[in-house]
Amino acid sequence: MGTINYLESIKLQKKLVSDRKTNKISDTLLSLQHPLTYTLGKRRTDHNMLIPMSQLKKIGAELHYTQRGGDITFHGPHQAILYPIISLREIGLGARNYVEKLELTMIELASLYGVKACAGQKGETGVWVGERKIGAIGVQISNGITSHGLAFNIDPDLNYFKHIVPCGIADKGVTSLRKETVTGNSKQGQLNKILDGRNEREGGILGTRWVIHSQKVRLRS
Amino acid sequence: MASRALWASRAASYLRISVFHRGFSTVLKDLKYSDSHEWVKVDGNSATIGITDHAQDHLGDVVYVELPEVGASVTQGDSFGAVESVKATSDVNSPVSGKVVEVNEELNNSPILVNSSPYEKGWIIKVEVKDTEELNNLMDPEGYTKFCDKEDGNH
Numbered sequence A: 001m002g003t004i005n006y007l008e009s010i011k012l013q014k015k016l017v018s019d020r021k022t023n024k025i026s027d028t029l030l031s032l033q034h035p036l037t038y039t040l041g042k043r044r045t046d047h048n049m050l051i052p053m054s055q056l057k058k059i060g061a062e063l064h065y066t067q068r069g070g071d072i073t074f075h076g077p078h079q080a081i082l083y084p085i086i087s088l089r090e091i092g093l094g095a096r097n098y099v100e101k102l103e104l105t106m107i108e109l110a111s112l113y114g115v116k117a118c119a120g121q122k123g124e125t126g127v128w129v130g131e132r133k134i135g136a137i138g139v140q141i142s143n144g145i146t147s148h149g150l151a152f153n154i155d156p157d158l159n160y161f162k163h164i165v166p167c168g169i170a171d172k173g174v175t176s177l178r179k180e181t182v183t184g185n186s187k188q189g190q191l192n193k194i195l196d197g198r199n200e201r202e203g204g205i206l207g208t209r210w211v212i213h214s215q216k217v218r219l220r221s
Numbered sequence B: 001m002a003s004r005a006l007w008a009s010r011a012a013s014y015l016r017i018s019v020f021h022r023g024f025s026t027v028l029k030d031l032k033y034s035d036s037h038e039w040v041k042v043d044g045n046s047a048t049i050g051i052t053d054h055a056q057d058h059l060g061d062v063v064y065v066e067l068p069e070v071g072a073s074v075t076q077g078d079s080f081g082a083v084e085s086v087k088a089t090s091d092v093n094s095p096v097s098g099k100v101v102e103v104n105e106e107l108n109n110s111p112i113l114v115n116s117s118p119y120e121k122g123w124i125i126k127v128e129v130k131d132t133e134e135l136n137n138l139m140d141p142e143g144y145t146k147f148c149d150k151e152d153g154n155h
Helices: A006-021 A053-059 A095-112 A158-163 A185-195 B002-015 B053-059 B132-137 B141-152
Strands: A028-032 A037-040 A062-065 A073-075 A079-085 A127-129 A132-142 A145-153 A199-205 A208-214 B019-022 B025-028 B038-043 B046-051 B062-066 B079-085 B088-093 B098-103 B125-129
Touching: A006 A028, A006 A062, A006 A079, A006 A145, A053 A062, A053 A158, A073 A158, A079 A095, A095 A127, A095 A132, A095 A145, A095 B053, A095 B088, B025 B053, B025 B141, B038 B132, B046 B053
Parallel strands: A037 A062, A132 B088
Antiparallel strands: A028 A079, A037 A073, A079 A145, A127 A132, A132 A145, A199 A208, B019 B025, B038 B046, B046 B125, B062 B079, B079 B088, B098 B125
16 A cells, blocks of 8 residues: 555544444455554553654654554554454454464564564564564454554664654564564575565465565665 | 363352353353353343453453443443453443443453453443343343354354
8 A cells, every 4th residue: 555644544444444344345454654653552651652742743753642452663664564454253263363363474474584583472462583573563453343453574764663662661672574684695685676666475364365565665775 | 271160160159150161261140241242240220241251261361451431321232441452452342221330440450350350350340221121132141152152163
């Protein structure tokens, strides 16, 4: 879908959730990026935002409060976002199993590029490479229909994470696929191929086939 | 899981409540159930509401419960609050319509009670029921058990 303003994506998801609830549409997946955006979850943990609104404005970032689970996070260019709008009831999945599958999706994606990622320990939902978080999850489930979803760091500017306590976890870092791939010509070349130009990856999630489109992004040197 | 079921049986026999065991999730007699996995215990026109053992098991550890204000209206089938677990917020719907007369403040300190004691200490709200006829729209324990089996068998 390209780069979508955060509030626009919320409006779209609300409509899709409503349509999914009445079966106007079937399970749907949104694949997109956001411009510089910080978001908070239902618990409104604003103490994890470390800079004032005035500075946010200066750097050109937006801050939004949402109804999703999870703590504070950052979204920006070169971060792959997926918002599945699915009926969990129809496939008999609970929140825990659904989130596990979102984690597995990111772990699988990382492994396709030679990065060994794993799910977090209890209470640290998300996808990690060692002590560094590469993928975050924040979901809302309403009448069994999901919205929001996952954010996977392909190559965002990780400096933006310094303005927050990411996901409320103070003693661990963040990372990206770019940072974790071994710098060697062959691997770098592989990563270039993925990030430059349109790329399609097929994955299985919840038994439904879907396609990730990496948007055309310029690999920063 | 097995020890929890054993504890539930012991608690149930102490309280003289019959317990259906469906797999590892407990369904209590004398309660009514909604298709979004909430239970309601009615005494006259006073109702106590929570989420079922099946629901808490599928959610994972609850870290936060969003409670309504006392005095708020609730409508059968509509959301009155939410729980958060594994970075997912899930709506909780009311099985009956009426007015909230009490909320379980203990959940602000110990949201995990929803997991450890879904039918007792983990109760969420108490409601003054408008129309007890509405209870006919809910499932009895056997119906709920069958409903859960069907839903879990769907994948």
